[in-house]
Amino acid sequence: MISRRDMLRTAGLTGLGLAVAACGRGFGGGGSEAASGKIQLNMVWWGDAFRAQKTQAALDLFMKANPGITVKTEYQDSGPYKDKLATRFAAGNPPDLMMMRMDSLREYADRKSLLNLNDHPGIVDTANLSQAAVNLTKVGDAVYGIPSGLNAIGFIVNKTITDQYGVTIPDGATWTWQDLAKFAKEVTDKSGKKVYGTLVDPATLANLVVYVSQQGEDLFTADGKFGVSEATLTAWFQMFEDMRKEGGFPPAGFVETTGSSPDQSYIAKGSVASQIIPSNGLLGYNKVSGGNLVLLGIPGEATAKRRGTNIGTPALWSIAASSKHPKEALQLLNFLINDVEANKAMGTTRGVPASTVVADAIKPTMEKDDQVATDYLIGLQKQTLVAVPPYPKGASGIQDELTAVAPEVEHGRLTPAEAAKKVIEAATKALSQ
Numbered sequence: 001m002i003s004r005r006d007m008l009r010t011a012g013l014t015g016l017g018l019a020v021a022a023c024g025r026g027f028g029g030g031g032s033e034a035a036s037g038k039i040q041l042n043m044v045w046w047g048d049a050f051r052a053q054k055t056q057a058a059l060d061l062f063m064k065a066n067p068g069i070t071v072k073t074e075y076q077d078s079g080p081y082k083d084k085l086a087t088r089f090a091a092g093n094p095p096d097l098m099m100m101r102m103d104s105l106r107e108y109a110d111r112k113s114l115l116n117l118n119d120h121p122g123i124v125d126t127a128n129l130s131q132a133a134v135n136l137t138k139v140g141d142a143v144y145g146i147p148s149g150l151n152a153i154g155f156i157v158n159k160t161i162t163d164q165y166g167v168t169i170p171d172g173a174t175w176t177w178q179d180l181a182k183f184a185k186e187v188t189d190k191s192g193k194k195v196y197g198t199l200v201d202p203a204t205l206a207n208l209v210v211y212v213s214q215q216g217e218d219l220f221t222a223d224g225k226f227g228v229s230e231a232t233l234t235a236w237f238q239m240f241e242d243m244r245k246e247g248g249f250p251p252a253g254f255v256e257t258t259g260s261s262p263d264q265s266y267i268a269k270g271s272v273a274s275q276i277i278p279s280n281g282l283l284g285y286n287k288v289s290g291g292n293l294v295l296l297g298i299p300g301e302a303t304a305k306r307r308g309t310n311i312g313t314p315a316l317w318s319i320a321a322s323s324k325h326p327k328e329a330l331q332l333l334n335f336l337i338n339d340v341e342a343n344k345a346m347g348t349t350r351g352v353p354a355s356t357v358v359a360d361a362i363k364p365t366m367e368k369d370d371q372v373a374t375d376y377l378i379g380l381q382k383q384t385l386v387a388v389p390p391y392p393k394g395a396s397g398i399q400d401e402l403t404a405v406a407p408e409v410e411h412g413r414l415t416p417a418e419a420a421k422k423v424i425e426a427a428t429k430a431l432s433q
Helices: 004-009 049-065 078-090 105-110 131-135 159-165 177-190 205-214 230-246 279-288 326-338 340-346 356-365 368-381 396-410 416-432
Strands: 023-025 039-046 069-076 097-101 153-158 274-278 293-296 315-319
Touching: 039 049, 039 078, 039 326, 049 069, 049 326, 049 340, 069 078, 069 326, 078 097, 097 105, 097 326, 105 315, 131 368, 153 159, 153 205, 153 279, 159 177, 177 230, 177 274, 205 230, 205 396, 230 396, 230 416, 274 279, 279 293, 279 368, 293 368, 315 326, 326 340, 340 356, 356 368, 396 416
Parallel strands: 023 069, 039 069, 039 097
Antiparallel strands: 097 315, 153 274, 153 293
């Protein structure tokens, strides 16, 4: 069981993995030469047994095409991954290719622990990556990997519920936060509080980032400082408290301890009509919610000072600067990003492929909801998106503080203004260490 905040924040695949061929759960090190004399690459990432099977299918294609190279893969649950990867680097035995968490990118880059792809031109083809995707990989002018997949947050609405109570779904391309509040109140009122209109977690950093950007501010400045004003944070918390008072938002204490999977979500239970999800979760949420979900953009995008929604990635595929086989690791990276058959094998377990050409090529093989999510991602990348600098060291402290203060606001123990001050104080302290 995990907290309600964790339930609303869960965006990736985690879980206990079972070993698959040439792939083991947990990692402690890999050799550089296989017994046969072939070059052996060590590749590590986080996920579950399903992701392991999908990944191995792609790697089998790579090894068939490159008979002089073998790939030993090891994977880990998402929770201990960060610490275990740090232990590998500290021991002087980093993997050749790894999933690099976005909240760790700047720290590893500053220590020169990752290979700068700019120093090895012509091996990894990035021609079909959007500028927004490339921006995710950069610290300064250096490029430290390629997105393992692309994702974004989107708003889902259960059309079965809105049809049942005669509520019109707003235009997801033009609606505002005020439109969300109006829609949510109408659902609650017309259902006689059998269903609440919306459930958005104000403590989820990914949600806040969009709102902050819409106000013309940045979560982090280029030099790694906290860039959000007290006024914007206050307005963020106040917006949901106003919706709660109007009835469109569930009352304090409504959401309690629950599981993290889509089938345990409140939209699946039919007790709320809409919520924010990661776009690659549409298929899973729709299967357990009756099959009639509609994916909308985030409110406020059309009328804000600038767009707030951006593409993100669960992680980069990065190469250790000290890899004994950088050329072969770069070959593998290029294959994972640009080979259509490899991406058909992997599917969307890590999000939509970073290459727009590959994404278009594999879309017909996807289930309908994954196609919808892919179109959503491709459409976003055609917009002018705000470049987001990599999270500085200590950024996780901001999420921790949001998690702490949000329930205090919900239960009236802190005002939105008081919560905003606490978040800024905590952020300033965390980023200065």
